[in-house]
Amino acid sequence: MSQASEDDDLQDLPWPKPCAPSSEVSQAIRQQCTKGLCHKRGASAGQRLMAALGISAFTTGLVCWMATTSARPEGAVASGLYGIVGWGIVLTAILALSLGRPPGRRGSVALRVALATLVPLAFFAYLAFAASGRVPFDTFSHGAHAHHAVLCGLVSLVIGAIVAGGVMLCFRRTDPLTPGLSGAIVGLAGGLTSAVAIGVACPSSEAWHLWAAHGLALVALVLLGWGVGRRVLSP
Amino acid sequence: MEPVREPYSLDPTVEELMERYVDGSAEAFDELYRRVAPTLMGYLLRLTRHRERAEDLLQVTFAKVHRARESYFKGAPVLPWMLAIARRSFLDERRAASSRSEDLSQDGVLPEPRHEDPALSNDVSEALEKALDALPEAYREAIQLTKVSGLSIAQAAAVLGSSETAVKLRVHRGYNQLRRELERFTRKP
Numbered sequence: 001m002s003q004a005s006e007d008d009d010l011q012d013l014p015w016p017k018p019c020a021p022s023s024e025v026s027q028a029i030r031q032q033c034t035k036g037l038c039h040k041r042g043a044s045a046g047q048r049l050m051a052a053l054g055i056s057a058f059t060t061g062l063v064c065w066m067a068t069t070s071a072r073p074e075g076a077v078a079s080g081l082y083g084i085v086g087w088g089i090v091l092t093a094i095l096a097l098s099l100g101r102p103p104g105r106r107g108s109v110a111l112r113v114a115l116a117t118l119v120p121l122a123f124f125a126y127l128a129f130a131a132s133g134r135v136p137f138d139t140f141s142h143g144a145h146a147h148h149a150v151l152c153g154l155v156s157l158v159i160g161a162i163v164a165g166g167v168m169l170c171f172r173r174t175d176p177l178t179p180g181l182s183g184a185i186v187g188l189a190g191g192l193t194s195a196v197a198i199g200v201a202c203p204s205s206e207a208w209h210l211w212a213a214h215g216l217a218l219v220a221l222v223l224l225g226w227g228v229g230r231r232v233l234s235p
Numbered sequence: 236m237e238p239v240r241e242p243y244s245l246d247p248t249v250e251e252l253m254e255r256y257v258d259g260s261a262e263a264f265d266e267l268y269r270r271v272a273p274t275l276m277g278y279l280l281r282l283t284r285h286r287e288r289a290e291d292l293l294q295v296t297f298a299k300v301h302r303a304r305e306s307y308f309k310g311a312p313v314l315p316w317m318l319a320i321a322r323r324s325f326l327d328e329r330r331a332a333s334s335r336s337e338d339l340s341q342d343g344v345l346p347e348p349r350h351e352d353p354a355l356s357n358d359v360s361e362a363l364e365k366a367l368d369a370l371p372e373a374y375r376e377a378i379q380l381t382k383v384s385g386l387s388i389a390q391a392a393a394v395l396g397s398s399e400t401a402v403k404l405r406v407h408r409g410y411n412q413l414r415r416e417l418e419r420f421t422r423k424p
Contacts, residue, residue, distance in 0.1 A: 010413065101308075
């Protein structure tokens with residue numbers, strides 16, 4: 001039996017009607033919302049999306065330029081650039097699906113939750129593939145390896161937070177429906193941008209370093225974006 | 236496919252009214268308010284179960300709509316957009332109330348006398364009101380949005396921030412419980 005036919009017996013009930021607010025309240029709201037009313041149209045979803053992609057591309061370009069001016073092996077820079085192109089396409093698709101349309105017309109919640117969780121996992125797998133080798137964890141967790149990973153992770157986090165902050169400002173107050181989820185996507189955008197850009201500049205291609213310094217920064221930014229987005233993206 | 240409408244048509248949709256309001260038309264705001272305020276008020280009344288609190292939250296909701304009107308995207312569904320703002324305002328207010336060290340009810344606010352709606356004209360209406368109030372919040376909200384506010388399952392899912400399947404399940408379970416509650420209330424002498 002379908003749900004509709006199951007619920008047929010409830011159709012004829014006297015369901016509560018919409019309830020008008022008192023005239024005093026209506027008057028107060030009208031005064032508040034029409035006082036000095038003027039044309040105030042912000043940028044469209046597409047324009048904000050382009051601005052977000054611009055912030056991401058500018059940051060990536062800047063970090064890459066700094067990397068190419070330093071003494072990095074040409075092969076390392078080239079493989080990093082391939083990563084940027086590949087993840088750039090992924091990032092553009094994620095942002096277009098998640099933020100490129102008005103709230104209520106965006107991809108489903110399930111799809112966006114899947115993106116926010118599976119893309120970081122895919123990125124960890126990519127880092128494992130891109131790594132040139134792996135030292136024992138005990139060796140990594142002590143001394144110069146750990147020190148370098150912390151430093152690199154902090155730089156990733158700061159660059160990612162700057163990008164995510166810029167993107168969040170582009171979409172400020174635009175999503176009352178799923179602000180936390182949109183914030184997580186913004187965090188993902190910032191994290192991916194910084195991780196692939198730092199990947200070009202970072203001299204280490206050891207697996208633990210990539211996971212701890214570049215991968216965890218991405219996860220941290222997704223979680224941070226979720227928390228901050230609930231405040232900033234909600235009207 | 237949705238019919239293509241001319242801008243500023245004679246019978247504008249709430250989306251067109253919202254766009255005219257964003258463009259600075261007070262008349263459009265009046266008409267928009269006339270159309271959406273009763274639905275928002277009904278929803279807030281169901282959440283708060285108290286008229287004055289619902290009216291306060293309605294003011295907060297419209298203040299937020301007014302502030303955020305420049306970030307309203309052309310073509311976005313207006314009613315779910317506003318209902319989501321109203322819901323968030325309610326949740327914020329409840330969180331603030333529950334953080335105060337007062338004797339709070341289950342809803343996180345001081346116990347208030349039950350609001351009696353003058354529209355209740357017969358026993359069935361009253362029983363339905365009581366049965367709705369007796370439902371768990373998640374079921375009550377899902378039924379309110381789909382049955383009373385007239386949102387589709389997809390729109391209600393967007394407002395509640397959950398999946399369509401979850402909302403369908405809540406509505407279905409809510410209906411089952413509503414039947415039992417109605418039976419209980421109507422059986423009472």
